[in-house]
Amino acid sequence: xxxxxxxxxxxxxxxxxxxxxxxxxxEAVCFYLCDPExxxxxxxNHHLKGQSLANKILLLTSGKGSSVVQLDGLFQMKEKNxxxxxxxxxxxxxxLVSSVYVVEIPLVDRVEEDPYTVIKDGDWVExxxxxxxxxxxxx
Numbered sequence: 001x002x003x004x005x006x007x008x009x010x011x012x013x014x015x016x017x018x019x020x021x022x023x024x025x026x027e028a029v030c031f032y033l034c035d036p037e038x039x040x041x042x043x044x045n046h047h048l049k050g051q052s053l054a055n056k057i058l059l060l061t062s063g064k065g066s067s068v069v070q071l072d073g074l075f076q077m078k079e080k081n082x083x084x085x086x087x088x089x090x091x092x093x094x095x096l097v098s099s100v101y102v103v104e105i106p107l108v109d110r111v112e113e114d115p116y117t118v119i120k121d122g123d124w125v126e127x128x129x130x131x132x133x134x135x136x137x138x139x
Contacts, residue, residue, distance in 0.1 A: 004138040009112045012129040013097050016106030018086030019126035022119050023048065023056040028064035031073030039082035054082035057125040059115055060089055063096030070099040078103045086127040088115055088134060108134065
């Protein structure tokens with residue numbers, strides 16, 4: 001492993017493997033406020049407004065909204081193949097965990113280092129739920 005690659009331990013909440021480009025949100029995300037056709041975040045008050053979460057590894061603080069709203073948003077995105085590939089979350093609240101479980105997105109938390117200091121937009125990130133690791137390759 002070179003100096004541009006780092007592996008961190010984490011806790012697996014929804015098992016699976018995923019890898020892709022990182023998108024970093026320092027705010028909670030309501031998946032109901034995403035366009036299922038594009039994965040684009042539509043929340044006018046969110047700093048990622050206009051950016052697509054589709055096919056990315058999403059780092060976020062937590063989910064936002066009721067179970068019906070979160071699950072419906074994720075389900076609509078799944079129907080259009082525009083879900084995030086994997087999620088790293090700081091606050092694994094039950095609504096987000098159960099919603100992500102239903103649509104089968106790998107989900108991890110309790111990263112051994114603050115992921116906001118390690119993961120930046122555009123980094124290549126691999127979540128390995130079985131090994132409970134996150135590997136980050138700097139862009």
